[in-house]
Amino acid sequence: MKKMKNQITNAISDFFFEYETPRQVLVRNRRVGVVCRLIQLGVLAYIIGWVFIYEKGYQSTDTAVSSVFTKMKGVGYTNDKGKERVWDVADYVFPPQGDSSFVVMTNYIITEGQSMSKCPELPGKHNCSSNTDCEGGSFKRTGHGQMTGVCVNTTKTCEVLAWCPVENDHIIPDPPLLISAENYTLFIKNSVTFPLFGVTRSNLVEGIDASYISKCLHDPEKAPLCPIFKLGDIVKLSGFNFETIAKVGGAIGIVVDWTCNFDVDVRHCKPKYNFHGLYGNPTETDKARASVGYNFRYAKHYLEDKIQKRTLFKVFGIRIDIIVQSLARKFDIIPTLTAIGSGVGIFGVATVVCDLVLLYLLPKREFYKNMKFKYTDTHIQPDSESLGLDTSVYYTIEAKARQAQGTDKSNDPDSEAGSIETEVSKK
Template identity: 45%
Template sequence: MTTNKGFCASVCRCFFEYSTPQILVIRSTKVGTLNRIIQALVLGYVIGYVCVLKKGYQDTDGVLSSVTTKVKGVAVTNTSDLGLRVWDVADYIIPPQEESSFFVLTNLIMTLNQTQSHCPENVGFDCVTDSDCKAGLSNTRGDGVQTGRCVNFSSVARTCEVLAWCPLELDLQPPDPPMLAGAENFTVLIKNSIRYPMFNFNKRNILPHVNKTYLQQCVFNRVTDPDCPIFRLRDMTTEAGEDFQTMAVHGGIMGVQISWFCDLDLPASWCVPKYTFRRLDNKDPENNVAPGYNFRFAKYYKTNNNKETRTLIKGFGIRFDVMVFGQAGKFNIIPTLLNIGAGLALLGLVTVVCDLIVLTCMTKRNLYKENKYSYVDDFELLPDGTP
């Protein structure tokens, strides 16, 4: 019975206990220095990193963007197949319009006067007799549909005959130097409009101070003309650490990066784009299988006898991908209060850390414990001494 009364008394004592902070001032150089160092670190993090560097007092929004491009330039070639020829925008920009991208033809292999007829397949589909060729077979790596006949490809080789666009394209290496070497002097006008919908902020990379006269004569230069939206192709590849003429032989992919990081608490005129350039495709010399960038297209026409003919072009060139990214920030009381509250909570942890060190690591920890915790009983005792 006495045991039950003691247990009930303990439960009642725990239930009706109340803890209140007790201020304990420790006059110690070590403890005081530790406390101030931790406080300084917390304040440095909150003020320096969160508020100043990361602008924790601002609300942020991501960029919405649209891009259009216009290339200008003329190149001249003089070959035995084509003779003297001038190439303009309609010839070397394929297709004329793409979304946030444009392709410039820099090199090509042409197969002229192809017609729908019969001709021997290229080497790789060798045969000895007609039985080695299967009529109607269409090989995905071939150039046409086999007729079932084995014919002479050359004086030393025989291949299966196919119905295809003849003469067939030969697997040749692209010319070096590139045929359209003059493409390095082509220029492109990049027009970029951005919007931050949260702040109802709009801007474009043709800045307000850029007039029509300036735009007709400027070319982007990071030192003298950093606001000009007209870029020379050679300059872009040079800034990316590439040689245009070397890259033009097999083609490649270039990235044009436009960054809009804007502090809208500052004047709007300070929000300007920054341009950087880099090569995106793999140019590892140890991995030289299928290098660069190329594709095939054809130009069709009809002869005087109404026979369809085409010119097949294997085009090598540089594709420029325009990538826009950025973020805008503006003062807002809600993130400001949230970060202030987080900072105050971190300052509260300073006391916890110091108490942990003082009560577990210091030589006088027992003395500190005796002075930190005090117990005051407010129970009336019964005549037998129990509460």
């Protein structure tokens, strides 16, 4: 009972008052040393260069909640077949609410005076030679209405129940009817909020007041913060030719980039505008490709002599998509410590690689194994205890025994890579 009590007391004492540390072996070998330092240098360069400088691992990040408001201005003029017309914002912008995605009409095909009746299809839509070629009550995907089962001899096409006369969109006006749209202007008002940092910014930054807006026009070099853009400049900056894209339409993305560092004054958080063509390639020369440009149809309905009629527009236009891209950063101790901790952990790669070289690749690997690992025999240690020898004295005797057996080769040419044990004085 007393012996067990002493064992428990010793165990508790050892737990609280003893410190364990791993044994280290100093290896003096040029090849292993160079490999170790090169790996450590690479890890250090990765931590400093990539994690801290490039990825800014010492900062926390946040993306913005954004709102965009747009307004077009400008007046267009057309003279189509002797019919003069002036087009304002209410006529050429779809939808008119000032959304972040809208279309500016640049060309159109108009079909006036349509009413619900029976008329022949366009040549090429559904050709026929007799009534049997026109299945009554059926539809054709590219047709304009429901076939009546009658083949019209004058056009050699099937008769359809549709809005007549049917639209003929085979010939697209060239040059574009609204080529004057190049001079329209677009005003963009954008507000962003970074909830994590409690910061709200607008693209109408310091210095962008009513007086400045009334006379400025965006230029990447001279006026990069001006929020008013000329439509022709937007097309040019996206890489397209205005007359080409105005004929059949297209789409352009305006990217408002908010990349901010809140470790400095928030006044330095300012937007950058980039322009990208979304539909089509400005260098593309293949004229036979499918689904070129951007177009849609809309109709204006009215009554004439109590008959419902409509004017159909096929609109070719430039679709503008305003895309807000945001990323804000600010110093935070938690990601900083995380980055440092992971970097320190990666340093262990050098030890693993060097151990592999040391223990498996070098000619004297057996010698290094004996230096790195301490082997004990369970049947020998009790004898040392029975002799009343101190443990340190036992290890000294064991080392001398190994040296006598030729295990520790102090005269080995590569012995400078080994470790030197100092005898502990006997008690």
